[in-house]
Amino acid sequence: xxxxxxVTDVARHAGVSAMTVSKALNGRDRISEETRARVLAAASxxxxxxxxxxxxxxxxxxxxxxxxxxxxxxxxxxxxVRGASEAIRERGxxxxxxxxxxxxxxxxxxxxxxxxxxxxxxIIVAPHGSPGLLEQLQHSRVPVVLINAWNVDDLPTVNPxxxxxxRAATEHLLALGHRRIGFVTGRxxxxxxxxxxxxxxxxxxxxxxxxxxxxxxxxxxxxxxGLHLPLGREAGHDLLALPDPPTAIFAxxxxxxxxxxxxxxxxxxxxxxxxxxxxxxxxxxxxxxxPALTTVHHPLHDLGHRAATLLLDLLADHAxxxxxxxxxxxxxxxxxxxxx
Amino acid sequence: xxxxxxVTDVARHAGVSAMTVSKALNGRDRISEETRARVLAAASxxxxxxxxxxxxxxxxxxxxxxxxxxxxxxxxxxxxVRGASEAIRERGxxxxxxxxxxxxxxxxxxxxxxxxxxxxxxIIVAPHGSPGLLEQLQHSRVPVVLINAWNVDDLPTVNPxxxxxxRAATEHLLALGHRRIGFVTGRxxxxxxxxxxxxxxxxxxxxxxxxxxxxxxxxxxxxxxGLHLPLGREAGHDLLALPDPPTAIFAxxxxxxxxxxxxxxxxxxxxxxxxxxxxxxxxxxxxxxxPALTTVHHPLHDLGHRAATLLLDLLADHAxxxxxxxxxxxxxxxxxxxxx
DNA sequence: CTGTTAGCGCTTTCAA
DNA sequence: TTGAAAGCGCTAACAG
Numbered sequence: 001x002x003x004x005x006x007v008t009d010v011a012r013h014a015g016v017s018a019m020t021v022s023k024a025l026n027g028r029d030r031i032s033e034e035t036r037a038r039v040l041a042a043a044s045x046x047x048x049x050x051x052x053x054x055x056x057x058x059x060x061x062x063x064x065x066x067x068x069x070x071x072x073x074x075x076x077x078x079x080x081v082r083g084a085s086e087a088i089r090e091r092g093x094x095x096x097x098x099x100x101x102x103x104x105x106x107x108x109x110x111x112x113x114x115x116x117x118x119x120x121x122x123i124i125v126a127p128h129g130s131p132g133l134l135e136q137l138q139h140s141r142v143p144v145v146l147i148n149a150w151n152v153d154d155l156p157t158v159n160p161x162x163x164x165x166x167r168a169a170t171e172h173l174l175a176l177g178h179r180r181i182g183f184v185t186g187r188x189x190x191x192x193x194x195x196x197x198x199x200x201x202x203x204x205x206x207x208x209x210x211x212x213x214x215x216x217x218x219x220x221x222x223x224x225x226g227l228h229l230p231l232g233r234e235a236g237h238d239l240l241a242l243p244d245p246p247t248a249i250f251a252x253x254x255x256x257x258x259x260x261x262x263x264x265x266x267x268x269x270x271x272x273x274x275x276x277x278x279x280x281x282x283x284x285x286x287x288x289x290x291p292a293l294t295t296v297h298h299p300l301h302d303l304g305h306r307a308a309t310l311l312l313d314l315l316a317d318h319a320x321x322x323x324x325x326x327x328x329x330x331x332x333x334x335x336x337x338x339x340x
Numbered sequence: 341x342x343x344x345x346x347v348t349d350v351a352r353h354a355g356v357s358a359m360t361v362s363k364a365l366n367g368r369d370r371i372s373e374e375t376r377a378r379v380l381a382a383a384s385x386x387x388x389x390x391x392x393x394x395x396x397x398x399x400x401x402x403x404x405x406x407x408x409x410x411x412x413x414x415x416x417x418x419x420x421v422r423g424a425s426e427a428i429r430e431r432g433x434x435x436x437x438x439x440x441x442x443x444x445x446x447x448x449x450x451x452x453x454x455x456x457x458x459x460x461x462x463i464i465v466a467p468h469g470s471p472g473l474l475e476q477l478q479h480s481r482v483p484v485v486l487i488n489a490w491n492v493d494d495l496p497t498v499n500p501x502x503x504x505x506x507r508a509a510t511e512h513l514l515a516l517g518h519r520r521i522g523f524v525t526g527r528x529x530x531x532x533x534x535x536x537x538x539x540x541x542x543x544x545x546x547x548x549x550x551x552x553x554x555x556x557x558x559x560x561x562x563x564x565x566g567l568h569l570p571l572g573r574e575a576g577h578d579l580l581a582l583p584d585p586p587t588a589i590f591a592x593x594x595x596x597x598x599x600x601x602x603x604x605x606x607x608x609x610x611x612x613x614x615x616x617x618x619x620x621x622x623x624x625x626x627x628x629x630x631p632a633l634t635t636v637h638h639p640l641h642d643l644g645h646r647a648a649t650l651l652l653d654l655l656a657d658h659a660x661x662x663x664x665x666x667x668x669x670x671x672x673x674x675x676x677x678x679x680x
Numbered sequence: 681c682t683g684t685t686a687g688c689g690c691t692t693t694c695a696a
Numbered sequence: 697t698t699g700a701a702a703g704c705g706c707t708a709a710c711a712g
Contacts, residue, residue: 004457004481006689017699022691032697052457053396054689056592057704062393072422073624078412085412085439094458096404097437099425117344117392118434141344229628255628264632284413285625287567288595290602346705357683362707370681394705397688 005048014042025050065311066119068098068110070126075283076253076300080125080147085306091312093120104128111136123147123304123313143314145307150197156314156322158307162198165296165328166205166250169278172294172330173248174213176338178276181210182227182239182246184232184256199252202280206250211237225259232259233266240275247339248276254286254295259333261291272337280330291334299309299326345388354382365390398669405651406459408438408450410466415623416593416640420465420487423644431652444468451476461651463487465645483654485647490537496654496662498647501544502538504635505668506545506590512670513588514636516678518616521550522579522586524565524572524596540593542620546590561647565592565599572599575605580607580615587679589615594626594635601633601675612677622671631674639666 011018015266023031024039032036058061086300088095100107114122126148137144146157173318225235257279264275279295313320351358363369364379396402409417440447440611454462466488477484486497503650565575591597597619604615619635626633653660
């Protein structure tokens with residue numbers, strides 16, 4: 001833990017002015033090759049590294065991007081963070097990470113901090129949306145990009161496509177010969193997305209596929225579930241206990257699908273022989289479990305990467321498109337097969 | 341994106357000097373209640389938030405702590421990040437997150453950046469340990485704390501306890517009546533931990549329990565595996581294909597255990613009726629799968645929390661103990677039962 | 681109790 | 697091509 005080396009130190013060592021050191025290091029300015037070499041040598045010899053605070057104060061930038069996420073234990077969010085993290089590093093900035101623990105109040109606090117000069121910009125994943133949040137964001141001193149936020153026109157958003165993915169999954173099931181296809185829905189509404197367009201869109205894709213195939217939509221096959229394994233398990237049991245049970249189940253997300261698979265096993269059903277199961281999201285685990293899960297791939301990593309890129313462009317005044325929708329695609333693995 | 345409000349603005353608005361504003365806001369100094377109230381009112385009216393860069397420059401601190409982790413997709417690391425993140429927030433600092441993607445060269449680069457003034461201190465989780473890393477860290481301008489790093493005397497470390505946990509797990513299996521207990525080992529050596537003391541310690545705990553129970557150690561029950569599901573599955577198949585197969589398997593970690601369970605299922609064995617399986621780590625998923633996994637709980641969250649606290653204490657010159665070992669404990673769930 | 685002065689380390693004028 | 701001066705916003709030290 002030594003004392004820091006400053007430009008002045010380097011200047012002294014190289015026998016030039018502080019200014020010249022700055023110019024040599026930052027390149028942009030006219031400077032003789034010989035002087036530059038001398039400065040660079042002195043700098044590396046002394047182990048000089050620019051002081052970030054001073055540079056920020058001067059330049060008005062921190063070279064830090066804030067990312068606010070609900071919960072890191074969830075692979076869904078972790079993947080998004082990974083994508084954003086990479087994009088940010090690619091452009092030479094760093095990532096300040098905040099977690100809201102799914103608490104709206106905490107969410108608001110963190111947004112206040114992050115938009116106060118700690119970071120040059122802010123990405124929020126799946127904002128919970130406490131009442132004042134939107135307004136708070138619109139008045140933010142730094143640009144904001146939202147991931148997985150719906151019905152927000154004023155702020156840039158990056159969202160995954162849901163309808164076509166759900167439709168493709170249902171079509172896959174129909175093509176295999178399934179006619180009774182259960183659908184487990186996700187979590188309830190949130191203030192920022194009163195209609196949970198992602199859930200609505202998935203359901204719509206499911207219905208579209210059914211209609212196109214001439215299969216009647218049966219509301220008894222629609223079951224409220226949730227985004228976690230235990231909730232999926234419950235829903236699975238309920239659906240499979242139906243008098244005329246489904247031969248395939250389309251779950252709200254992968255974790256929910258894992259729960260459905262467990263429910264099936266507990267009832268002595270084999271997947272995919274006796275029951276086909278499709279998930280949504282394609283978290284890393286989906287490809288590792290047995291049977292590997294057929295699922296709709298949501299570009300989680302790309303969502304993060306794209307949001308970061310968008311934010312960076314906004315900062316550079318590139319004025320890019322403000323609403324990005326990333327396509328999903330069906331990944332057929334081993335949890336689906338023709339009905340028995 | 342408005343212009344920032346400065347102390348001077350607040351001072352003007354409240355009819356006092358900039359100094360008084362600073363004092364009023366930071367509390368420490370003697371100031372009349374009336375003036376303080378006036379300043380606070382002016383500040384909140386103007387929406388003043390202190391500029392982090394200026395404060396850093398002045399105080400020599402950034403109030404940022406760096407955390408370098410290999411991979412966020414892995415719940416093991418994600419939990420550690422979560423713990424550290426909480427401890428850091430509790431003390432009013434923020435977290436700068438870096439990922440090394442398991443690449444030693446990248447690891448070194450990030451360490452260079454982080455120890456150069458971006459952050460006030462640095463936590464590295466499971467350092468891969470490229471040749472120069474240790475030296476680089478010792479010369480770091482900021483204090484460093486290592487998580488899951490072994491054989492490092494010069495730097496503070498926070499490590500999980502392995503031997504007793506493994507012993508408790510094996511004793512549990514023995515108490516259930518198992519005599520042939522398979523053991524799947526983890527990953528190979530790494531430069532920074534030539535003997536992988538965690539793996540060695542787990543094996544030692546396993547042997548100790550065996551010896552104490554008067555059960556002979558059978559090397560054929562020892563199988564090299566790995567820390568991921570597919571590797572565990574392979575190892576599981578190999579062990580179960582033995583002429584005299586184990587009735588219980590102790591896996592290198594939870595993901596490995598999930599693989600073993602899959603292997604058992606593929607061979608028509610029920611868990612825990614036909615085969616007991618114990619994991620290591622207790623990642624969040626362990627309690628959610630079916631059957632819920634009996635496993636040795638590694639205090640992942642605490643590891644992160646404790647490392648951050650240690651670092652914060654180091655920064656405050658509290659001179660705390662430099663090597664912390666956190667106890668593990670056995671969590672008995674549903675994947676273990678008496679042998680058939 | 682309040683205000684003045686100065687300077688943290690850097691870089692953008694502007695002048696030499 | 698190089699250097700001198702000034703100031704980003706904040707607060708420690710010292711006067712008043």
